[in-house]
Amino acid sequence: SAKYFHSRPSNAGNGYDAANSGGTNLAPTNQKLIDRVQADAKSLHEENPAQPIPVDLITTSASGLDPEISPAAAEFQLPRIARERGIPESTVRDLVQKHTQQRDLGLLGEPRVNVLELNLDLDVVSKR
Numbered sequence: 001s002a003k004y005f006h007s008r009p010s011n012a013g014n015g016y017d018a019a020n021s022g023g024t025n026l027a028p029t030n031q032k033l034i035d036r037v038q039a040d041a042k043s044l045h046e047e048n049p050a051q052p053i054p055v056d057l058i059t060t061s062a063s064g065l066d067p068e069i070s071p072a073a074a075e076f077q078l079p080r081i082a083r084e085r086g087i088p089e090s091t092v093r094d095l096v097q098k099h100t101q102q103r104d105l106g107l108l109g110e111p112r113v114n115v116l117e118l119n120l121d122l123d124v125v126s127k128r
Helices: 031-047 071-085 089-098 115-126
Strands: 112-114
Touching: 031 071, 071 089, 071 112, 071 115, 089 115, 112 115
Parallel strands: none
Antiparallel strands: none
């Protein structure tokens, strides 16, 4: 729902069915892929028109089951979450920072936010 952080788009269906995991292997010129990305971008621009869309909010992961988003993707969604839950943006921002993991060993991978853990913590904070 709109009161939760959204993860990356998935080809694994609405239930994140692992049997459907995997990339689409659609070429960048494939009209089906272009249409999906354009529809997602339009929806995201309506949500937050003043901000550029982080790439991980419109691209799928290789498995389609990626539980994490970039800190930029979390920041993009932050105003919607605060508005929908009626809590200050600063409270939501603090939760994002709390759930942001840095590079492994200081150099492997990228900073990331686990969407499930963040949403669970958001429910706890919102009930106070």
